[in-house]
Amino acid sequence: MEFGFSQEQQEVQQLARKILSDQVTPVALSEFDEYRLPRFDSALWQQLATAGLSGACVQQRYGGMGFGFMELALFIEEVGRSIAPVPAISHCVSALLPVQRFGSEEMKEAILPGAVAGEILLTAALSEPLNEDPVDPRVMTALVDGDSLVLSGTKTAVPFAAQAHYIMLAARSAEGVAVVLLDPQAPGVTLNPQRVSSFEPQCELVLDSVRVPLSHAITLTEGVGVMQWVGERTAAAICAHQLGASDCAMRMAASYTSQRQQFDVPVATFQAVGHRMADCYVDVECLRLATYQAVSLLASEVAATTEVQIAKIWAGDTGHRVSYATQHVHGGTGIDRDYPLWRYCLWLRHNEMTMGCSAEQQSALGARLAMGEALFN
Amino acid sequence: MNIQFTSKQLALRDELRAYFAQLMTPALVAECERDMGEGGGPLWRDALRQMGDDGWIGVGWPEAWGGRGMTPLEQFIFVEEIMRVGYPFPFLTTESVGPMLAEHGNDWVKRELVPKILKGELLIAIGYSEPDAGTDLASLKTSAVRDGDDWVINGQKMWTSLAHFCDYTWLAVRTDPGASKKHKGISMFLVPNSDPGWSCTPVHTLGGVRTNATFYDNIRVSNDHLVGELHGGWKLITGQLNRERLSLINFGPISQLFNQVVRWATAAQVPAGGRVIDRPWVQQNLGRCRALIECMKLIVYKQSWAMTEEVLAMADASAAKVYGSEGFIEVYRMLGEIVGQAGLLRPGCPQATAEASKIERLYRTASIITFGGGANEIQRDIISAAGLWMPRASR
Numbered sequence: 001m002e003f004g005f006s007q008e009q010q011e012v013q014q015l016a017r018k019i020l021s022d023q024v025t026p027v028a029l030s031e032f033d034e035y036r037l038p039r040f041d042s043a044l045w046q047q048l049a050t051a052g053l054s055g056a057c058v059q060q061r062y063g064g065m066g067f068g069f070m071e072l073a074l075f076i077e078e079v080g081r082s083i084a085p086v087p088a089i090s091h092c093v094s095a096l097l098p099v100q101r102f103g104s105e106e107m108k109e110a111i112l113p114g115a116v117a118g119e120i121l122l123t124a125a126l127s128e129p130l131n132e133d134p135v136d137p138r139v140m141t142a143l144v145d146g147d148s149l150v151l152s153g154t155k156t157a158v159p160f161a162a163q164a165h166y167i168m169l170a171a172r173s174a175e176g177v178a179v180v181l182l183d184p185q186a187p188g189v190t191l192n193p194q195r196v197s198s199f200e201p202q203c204e205l206v207l208d209s210v211r212v213p214l215s216h217a218i219t220l221t222e223g224v225g226v227m228q229w230v231g232e233r234t235a236a237a238i239c240a241h242q243l244g245a246s247d248c249a250m251r252m253a254a255s256y257t258s259q260r261q262q263f264d265v266p267v268a269t270f271q272a273v274g275h276r277m278a279d280c281y282v283d284v285e286c287l288r289l290a291t292y293q294a295v296s297l298l299a300s301e302v303a304a305t306t307e308v309q310i311a312k313i314w315a316g317d318t319g320h321r322v323s324y325a326t327q328h329v330h331g332g333t334g335i336d337r338d339y340p341l342w343r344y345c346l347w348l349r350h351n352e353m354t355m356g357c358s359a360e361q362q363s364a365l366g367a368r369l370a371m372g373e374a375l376f377n
Numbered sequence: 378m379n380i381q382f383t384s385k386q387l388a389l390r391d392e393l394r395a396y397f398a399q400l401m402t403p404a405l406v407a408e409c410e411r412d413m414g415e416g417g418g419p420l421w422r423d424a425l426r427q428m429g430d431d432g433w434i435g436v437g438w439p440e441a442w443g444g445r446g447m448t449p450l451e452q453f454i455f456v457e458e459i460m461r462v463g464y465p466f467p468f469l470t471t472e473s474v475g476p477m478l479a480e481h482g483n484d485w486v487k488r489e490l491v492p493k494i495l496k497g498e499l500l501i502a503i504g505y506s507e508p509d510a511g512t513d514l515a516s517l518k519t520s521a522v523r524d525g526d527d528w529v530i531n532g533q534k535m536w537t538s539l540a541h542f543c544d545y546t547w548l549a550v551r552t553d554p555g556a557s558k559k560h561k562g563i564s565m566f567l568v569p570n571s572d573p574g575w576s577c578t579p580v581h582t583l584g585g586v587r588t589n590a591t592f593y594d595n596i597r598v599s600n601d602h603l604v605g606e607l608h609g610g611w612k613l614i615t616g617q618l619n620r621e622r623l624s625l626i627n628f629g630p631i632s633q634l635f636n637q638v639v640r641w642a643t644a645a646q647v648p649a650g651g652r653v654i655d656r657p658w659v660q661q662n663l664g665r666c667r668a669l670i671e672c673m674k675l676i677v678y679k680q681s682w683a684m685t686e687e688v689l690a691m692a693d694a695s696a697a698k699v700y701g702s703e704g705f706i707e708v709y710r711m712l713g714e715i716v717g718q719a720g721l722l723r724p725g726c727p728q729a730t731a732e733a734s735k736i737e738r739l740y741r742t743a744s745i746i747t748f749g750g751g752a753n754e755i756q757r758d759i760i761s762a763a764g765l766w767m768p769r770a771s772r
Contacts, residue, residue: 001386001450002379003682009378070378254765269770271754274761281764282696289675290668293380300379310668365667366660369639370652374667376632 003292005074012071016053016078023047024082026340032085033337038201039085040163049118054092058100062112069097069233069299073240073291080244083347087123090159091115093237095122095168098230099181102218107181111166122181125155125169125205126234132356134170134231135177135224140207142171142178144220148211149178154204157354161191161203166216168230169205170223177223181216182207198343198350232308235355236298239291239308242315242351246287246322249344250280253326256333273329280322287311287318306374309356309365316358319348380678382454389451393458396433400424401462409463410724413586413738416465417542422497424464429497434471442479443495449684453677457629469539470494470501473621474547477613478567478604485601486567490545502540502570504548504591505614507533512752514549515560515611519593521550528603530568530596537591540577545569546591547617553608563610566603572596584742619694621750626701628674631708634739635670637732638712639663653715662711669704676700692764695756702746702753709740 005013023044032039048054057072058064065071072092079088096115099107099122114120126132128139140153151171161167166181184191188210191203219226254277257268267273290311297304323345327334334341356364368374382390401424408418416425428434437452438444447455452472459466475494478486493499510517519532530550540546546568556562568575574596577589605613642654642663653659676697683689713720713736720736722729729737747753761767 001382001678001682003679004686004688005378251765254761254767258767265770266768268761268767271758271770274767274769275754275757277765277767278696278699278757278760281692281760282700285676285693285696286672286700289679290672292378293675296378296380306667307671309664310671313664313668314672359661362661362664362668363657364664366662366664369663369667370643370654370660372643375636375639376670 008067009071009074012053012056012067013074013078015051016048016075017081019044019047019051019053020078020082020084024084029083029085029340029343032199033343035195035199035201038163039199040087040160040201041085044084045086046118048086048088049116054088054118055096055116057092058096058112058116062100062108063116064112069236070295073237073295073299076237077240077244080241080347080351081248083245083248083343087121087160087163089234089237089241090123091121091164094124094126094230094234095166095181097233098124098168098179098218098226101229102179102226104215106215107218111181120166121160121164122166122168123158123160123164124230124234125158125161125167125182126231126355127155127157129154129156132360134234134355135227137170137172137177137223137227140169140171142173142180144173144214145211147214149173149180149214149217149220151180151182151207151210151212154206156204157194157196158191158203158205160201161205162193162201167205168218170227173220176221177227178220179218179223179226180212181218182210182212183216186210186212196350198346200350231355232294232304233298235308235312236291236294236304238351238355239287239311239315240295242319242348243284243287243291245344245347245351246280246284246318249322249326249341249348250277250284252341252344253277253280253329253334257329260331260333267329276325276329280325283314283318283321287314290314306365306368309361309368312356313358313361313365316352316361319352320358323348380675386451386454390454390458393455394461396431397458397462397464400427401464406463409465412465413584414463414465414742415539415586416467417539421465425467425497427497429495434497435475435495437472438476438479438495442476443492450681453681456627460627461629461633463630467500467539469503469621470499470543473617474501474503477617481605481613483601483604486604490567499545500539500543501545501547501567502537502543502589502591503617504534504537504540504546504568506535508535511535512755514614515558515563517549517551517563519548519550520554521552521564521566524597527597527599528566530566530574530593530598532593534591534593536580536588537577538586538588540570540589540591541579541587543570546575547604548593549610549614552610556608560611562608563614564603564607565605565610565613566598568593568596568598568602572598582742583744584738586742586745618751626673626677626697628670628677631673631705632670634712634732634735635663635666635708638715638736641730641732642715659715662715666708666711669708673701673704690763692760695751695759696764698750699753699756699760705739705746706743709736709743712736713740 052065053075055064056067060066126134143150170179188208190206194202294307294311405420408420435444436447440446521528521530548566548568552564553562574594576592580588645653716733719733724734762769
């Protein structure tokens with residue numbers, strides 16, 4: 001049992017923190033507010049790629065650093081701490097990882113070096129209208145026709161779809177679930193921009209008989225296993241992002257209340273304020289432990305469905321409670337757009353509602369308990 | 378980062394599991410249940426002596442003190458296994474006061490008392506709180522006054538749990554009424570409960586557990602009974618409380634209770650058809666409890682690891698106490714909702730099932746943990762000050 005970080009893990013953490021704290025300032029973030037520009041800082045993205053962080057968990061022969069999922073999650077935690085305008089989760093986790101794990105050698109050689117270098121942008125479409133279970137596509141369908149797969153249907157909330165070179169998605173066919181890399185320039189693809197709380201660039205993706213070459217398929221029939229694998233890693237990555245963001249919001253509130261004076265004393269000295277912050281501390285600690293547990297199990301390819309569900313429950317609950325507590329103890333300052341907290345609250349909400357909210361995860365965990373799974377050892 | 382036990386730690390767990398399975402005879406289990414998880418019965422005492430003979434007391438003490446020198450992580454495994462079988466282990470004596478005596482006691486204490494603790498032959502109660510000194514413990518009034526070579530002790534203590542079957546009381550007394558700050562005038566004594574000036578009346582609590590008010594009427598003890606430095610007791614009290622806090626939160630029994638309720642709800646058929654566990658709200662409660670208990674586990678694991686590595690942060694120790702104590706209460710409530718009105722049946726009632734009557738009792742006994750061992754308000758003060766660097770109000 002080891003709760004500390006290895007030398008390499010600390011180096012990844014420090015490298016990411018250095019670049020992100022230098023580059024991601026409130027002024028830089030304000031460029032993207034209200035979708036004035038797509039929330040994608042390509043110069044920063046390139047810098048992170050050059051530093052090796054976006055390929056942290058890609059094998060060295062494809063140009064990556066050759067680390068594991070833990071190191072990647074620590075990078076993503078730092079992206080959350082700075083709420084950097086980069087596609088770290090959708091590119092590095094949801095799309096790049098399954099290509100490396102399940103793609104053909106030909107696909108890996110074509111995609112991974114460019115994806116690591118920051119030249120090719122990947123993303124994944126994991127949600128459908130009224131169906132947020134990535135493992136069980138219903139709306140998107142696939143049909144084999146000669147050397148192509150013909151796709152029709154809709155995916156929603158696809159992050160960075162308009163910027164990406166390939167979109168990984170799953171579709172239901174008569175034989176099972178297919179997973180493909182889609183070129184969004186292909187005929188029959190429509191991208192309808194969606195505007196969301198966090199200003200993340202997102203699109204609704206509508207496919208009308210789009211032909212995808214079979215060579216771009218990760219699997220034609222075994223997509224359930226692939227999407228389970230991807231879904232759990234994406235959920236764990238969102239937990240890591242939420243951990244960074246909630247830790248930062250909490251410390252901002254602790255520092256603000258220590259300086260802000262009312263009745264001639266710092267408001268932090270009121271027990272009601274100190275205790276609300278102490279509750280945030282406990283919540284963030286629970287999220288931290290649950291996330292690190294899930295990530296470290298996934299990094300060793302150990303079954304971790306229960307641990308991921310639990311981490312995502314904490315990501316939702318901690319995010320919600322920290323968001324409202326930190327705004328509250330800031331008074332009006334917390335919601336003032338000239339002060340940095342408000343963007344954190346948008347991201348805490350974003351992460352809470354992405355890849356299954358707390359109620360949904362609790363219910364899924366409860367259903368597994370009813371089937372005799374997930375008991376304590 | 379790797380949150381799994383090593384094979385050596387798992388082997389220790391298996392060894393302990395086998396040992397306790399053989400130790401806990403049905404008669405001992407029945408006696409422990411009768412004594413409401415407090416111990417003190419004759420079979421309980423025999424088993425404690427047995428553990429002493431077999432070297433299972435003081436597992437975390439350094440070998441130089443006669444212990445096994447286990448790391449806090451291994452100690453944690455020990456505690457978890459013994460709690461799992463339901464033996465009320467006298468942690469306050471063996472893990473909390475005992476190590477303080479081994480470290481700070483004089484020659485007499487080390488020669489006469491410490492070996493008996495390790496043998497399971499000597500039990501110690503804690504005398505801190507008084508009618509007017511609870512959370513503000515340093516305002517205590519019980520006094521020790523020098524008389525020749527001896528000390529004469531007078532006063533009253535509250536919540537002296539287990540005192541009615543203990544051999545000594547670890548007593549906080551005022552030795553310097555004129556000290557500049559009130560916590561600087563306190564010393565620690567070991568007072569024999571056999572002294573004619575010592576008396577005790579029971580206090581019965583909501584949970585059915587007995588505690589005591591204890592009285593100290595002109596008790597004369599030699600200077601050997603003073604532990605640590607004169608007027609230097611406060612450091613020993615806080616040191617002991619830190620140790621005590623670490624043994625308060627234990628996830629073994631609650632994870633077992635959780636599994637028991639899941640198994641019951643899976644087997645229990647409702648008259649209208651289907652199982653209890655098929656109800657959506659039951660699954661929702663179970664999902665919430667599962668996530669809550671998992672973090673209890675992770676928090677105590679991390680704490681044991683941090684102690685082993687000597688990197689335990691004060692805020693994290695307090696966070697564990699707050700989260701654990703309030704989490705227990707939340708889980709007892711949610712599991713109680715699942716068993717329904719059966720969770721109101723007292724233990725021994727013919728209609729009561731094992732898990733439901735356990736919840737009935739736990740729900741009543743749980744309130745002590747949010748204020749015992751340092752009130753959660755104080756813990757939250759520590760968290761915001763030590764964990765978030767927030768300034769604290771003056772008291």
